[in-house]
Amino acid sequence: MPMFHAVVLIDHQSAKVMQFDAEQSHLETVKAHAHLTRHHHSQVRTEHEFFSDVCDALQGIGEILVTGTHQAQADFNHYVQKHRAALVPHIVNWETVDHPTDAQLLARARHYFDHRHGVPGAARPS
Numbered sequence: 001m002p003m004f005h006a007v008v009l010i011d012h013q014s015a016k017v018m019q020f021d022a023e024q025s026h027l028e029t030v031k032a033h034a035h036l037t038r039h040h041h042s043q044v045r046t047e048h049e050f051f052s053d054v055c056d057a058l059q060g061i062g063e064i065l066v067t068g069t070h071q072a073q074a075d076f077n078h079y080v081q082k083h084r085a086a087l088v089p090h091i092v093n094w095e096t097v098d099h100p101t102d103a104q105l106l107a108r109a110r111h112y113f114d115h116r117h118g119v120p121g122a123a124r125p126s
Contacts, residue, residue, distance in 0.1 A: 002060035007109035010068040017057040030054050051079040064090050067097045
């Protein structure tokens, strides 16, 4: 069962999707597809497959913080807006970050959601 909050760290090679609550977290890594497609003979289809897989990993999550490089976020945002509009209201913020560890990423996300909801120490809205 998906947790209420998630943070995504995305670049063009992989995405870390970390679902969490006040007590626990679950990390899933989604890798980009490394093949050229016969149909398009380009990386466009490959990027769409990757972003689709990331969106699939975010299904059922209430609030999502997306982090990563500026360009990867822009490309993912464009994909979500065009192909997965139902996910848009669940993405609450976009932040550019530079290679945080998993622990730093989780701490940043917990801090963000705690302050967003005005409940220090809690990762879920009341």
